[in-house]
Amino acid sequence: MRTKVLTLRVMPTDAAGCTLVAHGGNPPPFAFGVSPWEKDARSRSVSFRRRAVDRANSLQTFNYLRRPTYMKLTRPYQPLLLRILHGLTGLLLVAAILTAFWTYDTYDGRWGRIPLPSYREIEGLHGTFGLLTLLIFPAFVLYAFHRGQKRLIQPDSLTKLVQVGKPIWWYTLNRLTNTFVLLALTFALFSGKMMDETWLPQGELNHDWYYAHLIAWVIMVVAIALHLLINAKVGGVPLLLSMLNWQFRDKDSPTFWSAHISQWWSSLWQGSWSNWFQSSRTLVLLESAILISIVAAWMIPLFK
Incomplete structure (x- = not known):
């Protein structure tokens, strides 16, 4: 009885994965790796996500620029x-x-x-x-x-x-x-x-x-x-x-006005011109x- 020897060889591929090629038989060509169709699907998914992020960023920037000027500035006190x-x-x-x-x-x-x-x-x-x-x-x-x-x-x-x-x-x-x-x-x-x-x-x-x-x-x-x-x-x-x-603000509260007036009046009578x-x-x-x-x-x- 003749025995077939099965050897595996790792082929260099890109970062998406590696492909194992079987010799001595007819196994599925991508049984141990990532098929080109799967790579293409992953690539399309990544590209779609990137376009979605870019679209969201563009929309956010547009809405920011469309806001009135006074909304982008801090109101002074x-x-x-x-x-x-x-x-x-x-x-x-x-x-x-x-x-x-x-x-x-x-x-x-x-x-x-x-x-x-x-x-x-x-x-x-x-x-x-x-x-x-x-x-x-x-x-x-x-x-x-x-x-x-x-x-x-x-x-x-x-x-x-x-x-x-x-x-x-x-x-x-x-x-x-x-x-x-x-x-x-x-x-x-x-x-x-x-x-x-x-x-x-x-x-x-x-x-x-x-x-x-x-x-x-x-x-x-x-x-x-x-x-x-x-x-x-x-x-x-x-x-x-x-x-x-x-x-x-708390320091501008009317409850402190009498104290401020008293302080000013005392300093005035003390001659601090x-x-x-x-x-x-x-x-x-x-x-x-x-x-x-x-x-x-x-x-x-x-x-x-």
Whole structure:
């Protein structure tokens, strides 16, 4: 009886596996290895998974790029007291601006008018909004020139204006605009307080303080527009929306305000004026001029 000897030889193959070839018989050619069809199926499966991952990554990138800009940026935090003072002053100021134009449209209209309904008591309503703004404005000025002095004009602001187009140029413009808004509002409040509420109803439209108040109205509208546009350029929508956010940190809680005020008052009575005026000479002069103007706005009408 003749015996057949079966030998196995390992053939070099690729990384997918190895093929054992049997000699001396007719076994299945891929009984001990990976067939080309299986290799092809594995390759197609790997390729399919890769395409699926690439498609998912592409879709995720597309959705990220399609999101609004403000969703990709971190919203800055604004102190709670700043938001309250800024919000109250802004709301009262906008109301005063709107009613001021309505008053002009009702009693004057020499430089154009729009068909607003005639409301003879609109001047008194405008005066009420102006008076409320004048009451809240000193607190806002004190906060702006001390806690918020970095947002106002700085000693090197003029030198940084030569770097046109750079980020520091926009930040400097933002500080100048913030300062300009405070000065414009001071001029508007002072000129309005110098007017007599009987001038317009009696048709007396040629008083100097009335013309000054009209000019202040125009300057105030321009200042607010610049304030909004440049802040939107510097911080985008997140910066604008941060002033409307009512969430606050623990250190800004109103429960600590009384302690902060007591500390400030004690330091003031102890004569620490050097700590009170730590800002530049320009800011000191501007703050003094604004506060003196507010006091004069209350005192001068008493001597008329």
